[in-house]
Amino acid sequence: MSKRHLYLLAFSIIAIACAAMYYKWSVLKFPLQPDAQVQVWTVQAHVEYQPRAAANAVTLQIPSYTPGFAVLDERFIARGYSKLESSSPEGREVQWANRRVVGEQDLYYRATIVRSQEQEQALLDFDPVIPSPPELEEPYVTAADSLLLQVREGSINNVTYARELLRRLGEATPSEEVALLSERYGADESDRAYFAVQLLARRSIPARVIHGLQLTDEPREGEGRLQPWLMVHDGLAWTIIDPRTFAEGLPSDLFLWSSSDRRVLQMESEAAASLMFSVSRNLADAMAIAERRLEVQDANLVRYSLLSLPLQAQETYRVLLMVPIGAFIMLLLRNLVGVKTYGTFMPVLIALAFRETALVAGVTLFVLVVGFGLLVRFYLERLRLLLVPRLTAILILVVLLMAAVSVLSNRLGLEVGLSVALFPMVIMAMTIERMSVAWDERGAGTAIREGVGTLIVAALAYLVMSWRPLEHLVFVYPETLLVLFAFALLLGRYSGYRLNELFRFRALARDPDPITPPPSPADATDTASSGKA
Structure with a gap:
C-alpha cells in the first residue's frame, strides 16, 4: 500500500473527527472545559385573583416558539386545580379549573430557560x-x-x-x-x-x-x-x-x-385578576444543561451516547478512554525518542495504578515491590525452577508483600499504602521476571535503564491521563481518539532516526579531518634540490 493512500486515509479520519467535534461544540453546545458554566434564567408567571363565583377557569398562554432560547423544564403549581394543556399552530396554553374556590387564589407557571442557537422560523x-x-x-x-x-x-x-x-x-x-x-x-x-x-x-x-x-x-x-x-x-x-x-x-x-x-391571561368569570412575572438569572453546569437541551430537542442524541450510560459505567469509561492517551504517549517516547521499556503497554497499566496512589507514592511502592521481587527471583534462580512455577512463586510473594505493606500502612495511618493492592499483580510479577532475565542476559546496566524508562513513561502518562480538562474532553468528545488513531497510522510508517540515536551517533555527523594529499613528483624534485643546496 502506497504512502499516499495512508496519508489520505489518515487526513480523512482527522477531518471527520474534527467535524464531529465542531458540531458538538457549536451546535450541541458541549463544553470544552470541565467546570464551564452557562447562564440559566428561571421565569415565573404568577396569576393572582379574587373569585366572585364558586367555579372558576383560568387560561394562560405559555411559551411555545422561543427563537434564540430553549425551555429546559416547566412546572405548574396550582393546588386543587385541574390542569389541561393544549397546543395549536399559534402557540400553547394551559387552563386551570376548579369547581369550588374560596378566598384569594394563586397560580404559578415556572420555566427554566437557556440560550440556544437554533432560530425557529x-x-x-x-x-x-x-x-x-x-x-x-x-x-x-x-x-x-x-x-x-x-x-x-x-x-x-x-x-x-x-x-x-x-x-x-x-x-x-x-x-x-x-x-x-x-x-x-x-x-x-x-x-x-x-x-x-x-x-x-x-x-x-x-x-x-x-x-x-x-x-x-x-x-x-x-x-x-x-x-x-x-x-x-x-x-x-x-x-x-x-x-x-x-x-x-x-x-x-x-x-x-x-x-x-x-390575550395572555383570560378569565371565564368576571373576577379581577393580575398577572405578574419574576425573572432570576443563575449559573449552571454547562454539561448538565447541554444534556438537558439534547433531551428536549432530540432525545436520540443522548440515548445513543456515553451520556446515557449509568453513572458507574460513565466513571469506568472516563478511565478507559484515557488508556489510548497513555498508549500514544508511549508510542511517541519509544518510536521518536527511543526510550526503552519493559513491554508495550506495561507503562500504561502502571500509570493507571498511579491514579490511585499518586505519583511519588506510586513510584516508591513500585520500586519497593520490584526490588524485593528481584531479590527473591535471584534466589529462586539457584533452585533451577521451570518458568511457570517460578512465575507462580513470584506472584505469591508479590501478593504477600502487597498485603504486608497495606497492613503496615494502616497501622501507621498512611492511606497511600492501602492503594498498593490496586497495582496489577500479574504485571508486577512479569516485570520482575523480565527485569531479572534482562539482568542475566544483557547485564545490570541494561536492566536498570529499561526499568527507569518504564517508570519515566508511566510517570509522564500518569500526568497526562490524570489531567482533568483532557479527561473531560476525551469523554465528551470521544472523536478525539480518532485523531490519535490517524497520527498512530502516520507514525507507523516512520523509520527514521530516534532522538537518542542522534545523540549516540553524534560523532558520525562531525566533519572528518582533511587528509593531506601526497606530494607530486615535481614537488619532490624541488624539495631534494633545495636540500642538496
Whole structure:
C-alpha cells in the first residue's frame, strides 16, 4: 500500500473527527472545559385573583416558539386545580379549573430557560389573516379615519404605515385624534398595541400582537415585565416592530412568551385578576444543561451516547478512554525518542495504578515491590525452577508483600499504602521476571535503564491521563481518539532516526579531518634540490 493512500486515509479520519467535534461544540453546545458554566434564567408567571363565583377557569398562554432560547423544564403549581394543556399552530396554553374556590387564589407557571442557537422560523409562518375592524361610533370613527389619513401621508408601505401609527399613538403630547381615541383603547402598552391591530384592519393590513420578556445577561433578580411587540405582514413576510422604539426585528434578548392572537391571561368569570412575572438569572453546569437541551430537542442524541450510560459505567469509561492517551504517549517516547521499556503497554497499566496512589507514592511502592521481587527471583534462580512455577512463586510473594505493606500502612495511618493492592499483580510479577532475565542476559546496566524508562513513561502518562480538562474532553468528545488513531497510522510508517540515536551517533555527523594529499613528483624534485643546496 502506497504512502499516499495512508496519508489520505489518515487526513480523512482527522477531518471527520474534527467535524464531529465542531458540531458538538457549536451546535450541541458541549463544553470544552470541565467546570464551564452557562447562564440559566428561571421565569415565573404568577396569576393572582379574587373569585366572585364558586367555579372558576383560568387560561394562560405559555411559551411555545422561543427563537434564540430553549425551555429546559416547566412546572405548574396550582393546588386543587385541574390542569389541561393544549397546543395549536399559534402557540400553547394551559387552563386551570376548579369547581369550588374560596378566598384569594394563586397560580404559578415556572420555566427554566437557556440560550440556544437554533432560530425557529415557524414563528413567522402564520397566515396573514386580517382581524375584524373595531365597531366604532361617532366621534371615534371620524377621529380614527383622520388619524389613519395622516399616517398614510408619512408612510410608503405596510411596515412604515404601522411604524408611523405606533409613533403617533405613543407620543408624549398626543394629537386631538389620539387623545380622543385613548379614551377608547386605554393607555396601557398592550391595549394600545391591540388597538393598533384593529386600526390597521380598517386599512386591510394583516397584523397581530405577540408578547415577550427581555432576558439580559446582567446578574439581577426581581420582577419582569411582559411587553407587547407588533407583527405586520408586508405581503411577503412578517416584520416585527417594537412599539416603544419602533425598531424592526426580533431582539436577541427577547424571550417570546406568546405568539397567539388571544390575550395572555383570560378569565371565564368576571373576577379581577393580575398577572405578574419574576425573572432570576443563575449559573449552571454547562454539561448538565447541554444534556438537558439534547433531551428536549432530540432525545436520540443522548440515548445513543456515553451520556446515557449509568453513572458507574460513565466513571469506568472516563478511565478507559484515557488508556489510548497513555498508549500514544508511549508510542511517541519509544518510536521518536527511543526510550526503552519493559513491554508495550506495561507503562500504561502502571500509570493507571498511579491514579490511585499518586505519583511519588506510586513510584516508591513500585520500586519497593520490584526490588524485593528481584531479590527473591535471584534466589529462586539457584533452585533451577521451570518458568511457570517460578512465575507462580513470584506472584505469591508479590501478593504477600502487597498485603504486608497495606497492613503496615494502616497501622501507621498512611492511606497511600492501602492503594498498593490496586497495582496489577500479574504485571508486577512479569516485570520482575523480565527485569531479572534482562539482568542475566544483557547485564545490570541494561536492566536498570529499561526499568527507569518504564517508570519515566508511566510517570509522564500518569500526568497526562490524570489531567482533568483532557479527561473531560476525551469523554465528551470521544472523536478525539480518532485523531490519535490517524497520527498512530502516520507514525507507523516512520523509520527514521530516534532522538537518542542522534545523540549516540553524534560523532558520525562531525566533519572528518582533511587528509593531506601526497606530494607530486615535481614537488619532490624541488624539495631534494633545495636540500642538496
